[in-house]
Amino acid sequence: MTDTAQNLRNLHDGKASRLSVAPMMDWTDTHCRAFHRVLSRRALLYTEMVTAPAILHGDRSRLLGFAPAEQPVALQIGGSDPRELAEAARIGGDWGYPEVNLNCGCPSDRVQSGCFGAVLMEKPDLVAEGLRAMREATDAEITVKCRIGVDDQDPESALPRFLDAVAGVGVRRVTIHARKAWLQGLSPKENREVPPLDYPLVLRMKARFPELHVSLNGGVQTLAQAESLLAQGLDGVMIGRAAYHQPWDILGEADRLWSGTPPLAGPEEAARAMIPQIEAHLAQGGRLHQVTRHMLGLFVGRPGARGWRRILSEEANRPGAGVGVLLKALAAVEEEGRRAA
The missing domain is CATH 3.20.20.70 (Aldolase class I)
Incomplete structure (x- = not known):
């Protein structure tokens, strides 16, 4: 099945x-x-x-x-x-x-x-x-x-x-x-x-x-x-x-x-898993913000959450914004996580 x-x-x-x-x-x-x-x-x-x-x-x-x-x-x-x-x-x-x-x-x-x-x-x-x-x-x-x-x-x-x-x-x-x-x-x-x-x-x-x-x-x-x-x-x-x-x-x-297990290791993996969805939407003429607005709370309570939200809020709605904006926001999260470790 x-x-x-x-x-x-x-x-x-x-x-x-x-x-x-x-x-x-x-x-x-x-x-x-x-x-x-x-x-x-x-x-x-x-x-x-x-x-x-x-x-x-x-x-x-x-x-x-x-x-x-x-x-x-x-x-x-x-x-x-x-x-x-x-x-x-x-x-x-x-x-x-x-x-x-x-x-x-x-x-x-x-x-x-x-x-x-x-x-x-x-x-x-x-x-x-x-x-x-x-x-x-x-x-x-x-x-x-x-x-x-x-x-x-x-x-x-x-x-x-x-x-x-x-x-x-x-x-x-x-x-x-x-x-x-x-x-x-x-x-x-x-x-x-x-x-x-x-x-x-x-x-x-x-x-x-x-x-x-x-x-x-x-x-x-x-x-x-x-x-x-x-x-x-x-x-x-x-x-x-x-x-x-x-x-x-x-x-x-x-x-x-x-009684199952969580499907992903963490929110970083979830962010990356959305890249195909984003690419398909952009290829059809959509805007990055239409997808990433639903992802703003992904890192709530974790190091880097503020930077993630700021980058996506400020840059995802700009003309021509693409997957690079998501990757930039994710890099900011990971850098903050390394500092907090």
């Missing part, structure tokens, strides 16, 4: 989602995923959220394109119209995504006006209708990402009601952001930080719905914290900004969660 086939099998039986990287707008593009896949062979990666109407009417190559080496990778979509969701899921499956995830957790103004995202926590019957239509349209696994509730909802009753609806149409995998979303009064950024986390509630939901594969999202900052949550009975942990800003600390060591 090829590595890609094994990755797809792992995705379908839930193994890959033992640790996943959250879908993040303007962040988790194909270059980000290529970098994260260099760091971890096993973690489940996601696209940015794409609305169902955009998939139906937009540039699918730009919105849905990914490299086979990124697998396992899941497509996250937003929407609420069952017919649109079904068609978007079918298209996603046809493009090779083995998982299509419905966003029921994003709190931005745009998703509220479009009746998708976190506002759907108030519409479990509509969510169930959409999920049923998606499951009938594709063989890709259909999953859900949600909050514990919104606004004045009581999570103790709203969340199990929502999960009942999800499970009732055959969905078997859900990721729960362990915070409420306040659609009135808080910005999207504040909604990621201000509402208190309620990990015990998510753990109770796993006990109440043992047939569901439950992943927890929200506030997880370290791999050790993820391991602790898994040890308490959760099936998976999803990490967002921490995995992006401290990629080596989390993803560089992540594969040991599957």
Whole structure:
């Protein structure tokens, strides 16, 4: 069996989602995923959220394109119209995504006006209708990402009601952001930080719905914290900004969660492993910054981290910038490391 086939099998039986990287707008593009896949062979990666109407009417190559080496990778979509969701899921499956995830957790103004995202926590019957239509349209696994509730909802009753609806149409995998979303009064950024986390509630939901594969999202900052949550009975942990800003600390060591070994010796090797990706992107007319912006945190907490970040930030966006900029930044890191030794 090829590595890609094994990755797809792992995705379908839930193994890959033992640790996943959250879908993040303007962040988790194909270059980000290529970098994260260099760091971890096993973690489940996601696209940015794409609305169902955009998939139906937009540039699918730009919105849905990914490299086979990124697998396992899941497509996250937003929407609420069952017919649109079904068609978007079918298209996603046809493009090779083995998982299509419905966003029921994003709190931005745009998703509220479009009746998708976190506002759907108030519409479990509509969510169930959409999920049923998606499951009938594709063989890709259909999953859900949600909050514990919104606004004045009581999570103790709203969340199990929502999960009942999800499970009732055959969905078997859900990721729960362990915070409420306040659609009135808080910005999207504040909604990621201000509402208190309620990990015990998510753990109770796993006990109440043992047939569901439950992943927890929200506030997880370290791999050790993820391991602790898994040890308490959760099936998976999803990490967002921490995995992006401290990629080596989390993803560089992540594969040991599957009783494996880290794929690389260190962040220096990860940097060099990205050179083919960079060269291919530049050959297609792309800019160095479009790749290296995802790599700025690679050496966080290590000697030379400041120089690495400075060189890439200042030089990668210049016209004609190439692999030499990356090598210059890496040389600065290695020189600082020798001085610190």
